[in-house]
Amino acid sequence: MTSVDHLRQVRLGNLRTVLLALVDRPGSRADLAARTGLTKATLTNLTEPLLAGGILVEEPATLAGMGRPSKPLRFHPGGPIAVGAEINVSHLAVETLGLDGETLERRLVPADMRRATADEVLDQVAALIREVTATTDRKVLGAGLAVPGVVHDGVVIRTPNLPELVGVRLADGLGRKTGLDVQVDNEANLAALAHLWPRHLAGEDFVHVTADVGIGAGVVLNGEVYRGVSGFAGELGHVVIERDGIRCTCGSRGCVERYAGLDVILREAGRRRLDSLRRALAAGDAKALDAVRKAGEALGVGIATLTNLFDVPTVVLGGSYAVLYDHLHEAVRSEMDGRVLAGGERHTRLLASPLGEFAVVRGAAGLVTRRAVQQPERLFA
Structure with missing residues (x-):
């Protein structure tokens, strides 16, 4: 690597540091210097092209306590x-x-x-x-x-x-x-x-579980999504919970999604759409409540398996599960409590995703x- 290439890599690394700091929160050059360890001169040199390119914007000066007024930098509201x-x-x-x-x-x-x-x-x-x-x-x-x-x-x-x-x-x-x-x-x-970037919504170690027809789990370890060697990690929908159970589209039997997928819940509840199911649950419809409870039990068995494998402290229920959370979580929690090893000593949080279906x-x-x-x-x- 030539000296020019080296300097370019250093500059890009410093730019990345500044941008990551601004993703966390806006800040003046003095604040950014304190948070990144870069000098104010370096920050000025790095941020001028970002300001000129409409990527950042400098807010009007504000006086906070003693000293010179600060001009916070943030991402431009008309930026990329x-x-x-x-x-x-x-x-x-x-x-x-x-x-x-x-x-x-x-x-x-x-x-x-x-x-x-x-x-x-x-x-x-x-x-x-x-x-x-x-x-x-x-x-x-x-x-x-x-x-x-x-x-x-x-x-x-x-x-x-x-x-x-x-x-x-x-x-x-x-x-x-x-x-x-x-x-x-x-x-x-x-x-x-989405629960890691741009904000950590569930910590750095968690499993996010979502469902439509199928069921998927995103496994996050040390702040990174774990995909596995070939991208198959997190296939919770095809964890077998009943050895000779219902035939699955994957060719196996007894997979979680054949008992807890959204289409299964809707069919068992006698409903065609999620919004209709929500109204039935709110009205205390016994058939709908029973369908969601049974799905929660099956889902809890699968999640307990994932928790035993990956030892994560948090499980986030997203998508349709977030919508159904109030009527689903007790059944899921009950199965987890009985099946997660040493569950009493390492209580696993069960949360509804704040992002829901989006x-x-x-x-x-x-x-x-x-x-x-x-x-x-x-x-x-």
Whole structure:
């Protein structure tokens, strides 16, 4: 490496440090110097291009105690944005997100994707992306795409409920239709990422569990999403809880999702949609309450297995489980209490996600904003 290359790498590293500090909270140059260990002169040198490029903005001077007035720096309200998109069995969703974590636009459209071809799915996603970006002149950094299946090296290699997507490079296809740089990942991983970036909502070690037709778990260890060697980590829906149980779409029997997936809950409750189920639960409908309780028991068995394997202190229930949390958590908790080893000594927190059904699409957008902050050269591309 030449001295010029070395200096460039040092500068990019310092830029990354400053941007990460501003993701945490705005701050004056003096405050940023204290938080990053960089000198004020270095900070001025680093932030001037960011200010000139409309990435940062300097707020009016404020006087806080003794000394000179400070001018806090923060991300520009008209600065670059990222797009998140979600393909699910029963809906499509998109969201635009600023570098500061602010959501600008959001759409969730019910749609049955089971029989749609990959091209049809991508056409609909691209149309939604154009819809949420058409009204802004802000630079779009790229798009993150969430799919309910296993992704390896950019290819969907397994998605039982959306078989037309298997073997397809969805990121390439969506990129051609939108002109954006697209990254693709598993929905459960991205839902977990949304609880890490840009804010830690559940600590640095947790499992985020979400459900639609299938059930996915995003496993977070030491502040990073754990994907496994081939991307199969966190397939909670296919943890077997009954050896000779109901046949599953994966080819096995007795998988968690055959007892606790959203479609199973709705069928057992005699309801067609989640909002209808919520109203039935609120009204004390016995059939709905029993369906959710049984699903919670099955889910609790699966979560106990994950907890025994990964020894995480927190389990977050997201998506439809967050919506049903008030009627679901007691059954889940009961099974965990009886099945997690030494549960009395290491009580595992069970939480409802504050992001609810939008965690996946927010994580997809966060995939892009996090990359931009960690690789600052992308902000100037």
